[in-house]
Amino acid sequence: MELNKVIEMGILFDFYKELLTEKQREAVNLYYYEDYSLGEISENLEISRQGVYDTLKRAEKILQDYEKKLNLVEKFNKRNKLMESLYEKVVDIKEEIKVDNNFNGLVPKIENLEEICRELLR
Amino acid sequence: MELNKVIEMGILFDFYKELLTEKQREAVNLYYYEDYSLGEISENLEISRQGVYDTLKRAEKILQDYEKKLNLVEKFNKRNKLMESLYEKVVDIKEEIKVDNNFNGLVPKIENLEEICRELLR
Known part of the structure; x- marks a missing residue:
């Protein structure tokens, strides 16, 4: 097969x-x-x-x-890719803050999360 | 009607x-x-x-x-509620950092985002 x-x-x-x-x-x-x-x-x-x-x-x-x-499979795959990238970015931000106490450049990163959320809500 | x-x-x-x-x-x-x-x-x-x-x-x-x-409608509504709450939380975090420069308690908030993402990926 x-x-x-x-x-x-x-x-x-x-x-x-x-x-x-x-x-x-x-x-x-x-x-x-x-x-x-x-x-x-x-x-x-x-x-x-x-x-x-x-x-x-x-x-x-x-x-x-x-x-x-x-097209459920196609839509699911598309959305899931976005969700995974969102998740990875959140984890990255967490690590940066937790481990390095690095707050620099946090605003554009959060804004990036916002954009992905908006795309997912469309 | x-x-x-x-x-x-x-x-x-x-x-x-x-x-x-x-x-x-x-x-x-x-x-x-x-x-x-x-x-x-x-x-x-x-x-x-x-x-x-x-x-x-x-x-x-x-x-x-x-x-x-x-159950597409039911699943969609459930997921959408989660997505909306995620989006609102991201916007809240952005405002706190941007407007008040307030980094206190950021870690639990980011961890909360992480949890919602995981739930959405399930």
Whole structure:
């Protein structure tokens, strides 16, 4: 199984799993999270190997179609990058004040935090 | 039309409109955003008044069902409250430093920012 595909499906599944049917959810979970083979899933869910394959393909298409429309993963990644950079900057400021007692240049740094917050609120 | 209903539909529409059909989107937009009557929408979209009513009811149900499954509005509101409080605290810190040159008690305040960031990254 291609690694990129596994990662893509894992992320999409995280966001949109509630929109799949119970059977689709089980098949995706066993295949992508538990690393079961098609044959093992077939035994487990008591559907044919071809049925498992079709269920997985259908579920993948559904997840990708929702992402095309809602872009939740894309928006989440964008926002998360901003949040991480904000967090790192706050920790930097804390270290500077705590360790070095260095208050120089604090105003532009705080203003930078402010800007990132505003961007996150947009 | 009940105000709470209008607000609820407006917010749900913002989040999930891409999941409606073109006709449902138009009807919801005209009714909830442009404040058209059922009769006006009926003329505009060239469907019966009953057809407009059914389309709106169906669209409302779809939007509510997606929110029940994905909780995007709920998650967004929660995160936004945190983001706003973070933003206000950053502005407070800036004012204290800039206006009063007051560096006292800065460490716990920065640590508080850090905590909120961590919560937002969860």
